[in-house]
Amino acid sequence: DTGVSQDPRHKITKRGQNVTFRCDPISEHNRLYWYRQTLGQGPEFLTYFQNEAQLEKSRLLSDRFSAERPKGSFSTLEIQRTEQGDSAMYLCASSLLDGWGTDTQYFGPGTRLTVL
Amino acid sequence: AQSVTQLDSHVSVSEGTPVLLRCNYSSSYSPSLFWYVQHPNKGLQLLLKYTSAATLVKGINGFEAEFKKSETSFHLTKPSAHMSDAAEYFCVVSPANAGGTSYGKLTFGQGTILTVHP
Numbered sequence: 001d002t003g004v005s006q007d008p009r010h011k012i013t014k015r016g017q018n019v020t021f022r023c024d025p026i027s028e029h030n031r032l033y034w035y036r037q038t039l040g041q042g043p044e045f046l047t048y049f050q051n052e053a054q055l056e057k058s059r060l061l062s063d064r065f066s067a068e069r070p071k072g073s074f075s076t077l078e079i080q081r082t083e084q085g086d087s088a089m090y091l092c093a094s095s096l097l098d099g100w101g102t103d104t105q106y107f108g109p110g111t112r113l114t115v116l
Numbered sequence: 117a118q119s120v121t122q123l124d125s126h127v128s129v130s131e132g133t134p135v136l137l138r139c140n141y142s143s144s145y146s147p148s149l150f151w152y153v154q155h156p157n158k159g160l161q162l163l164l165k166y167t168s169a170a171t172l173v174k175g176i177n178g179f180e181a182e183f184k185k186s187e188t189s190f191h192l193t194k195p196s197a198h199m200s201d202a203a204e205y206f207c208v209v210s211p212a213n214a215g216g217t218s219y220g221k222l223t224f225g226q227g228t229i230l231t232v233h234p
Contacts, residue, residue: 035222040227041226041227042206044224045222045223048220056220058221093160093222102148102165103219104150104165105222106162107152107160109159110159
């Protein structure tokens with residue numbers, strides 16, 4: 001088990017371009033989360049999946065953002081028509097509910113997006 | 117709705133002295149609480165978690181935290197700081213339903229940057 005992985009680690013794009021990020025969770029985890037972290041702030045929740053189902057989306061997730069988890073394994077986060085305000089670290093986490101009813105999330109290294 | 121307040125944005129200690137990072141939370145039901153650490157240009161690493169099994173929680177690298185419901189606090193401590201502890205620390209709350217099962221999004225505090233002087 002190699003933990004949560006994310007690809008790419010860094011992405012530089014021009015304003016108006018589309019970008020897609022990938023997250024591979026820990027293999028037995030059925031929940032997958034996306035967060036966004038801007039400089040000097042704590043991560044903010046974007047959306048999460050339980051298996052294939054997207055169960056919650058933040059109001060931060062504008063219409064330009066879409067996330068999928070088609071087979072309940074890896075997930076993709078796409079941002080269309082990027083804006084400079086989208087520049088941030090995008091973090092993925094996965095979890096499996098334990099016997100205490102606790103959802104402990106394990107994070108990947110993140111994808112740092114810079115929009116020029 | 118839940119929220120987290122980390123009372124100090126920066127804490128500076130000398131190597132070998134105690135560390136105290138303060139956190140207060142707000143939650144509708146008994147929450148799950150976590151501390152995560154983020155070293156520069158690294159991902160978030162779980163330090164410890166509170167799940168209602170015991171109020172004093174021990175984590176990795178000598179850290180521990182005490183859950184105090186009456187004070188709605190979950191402060192992080194370490195008896196003796198090491199240079200490698202220098203990082204940003206996040207106090208985090210996870211909502212729970214009436215049955216005590218946690219679900220969904222984490223709410224992070226603003227973070228406390230810990231500096232350790234030799």
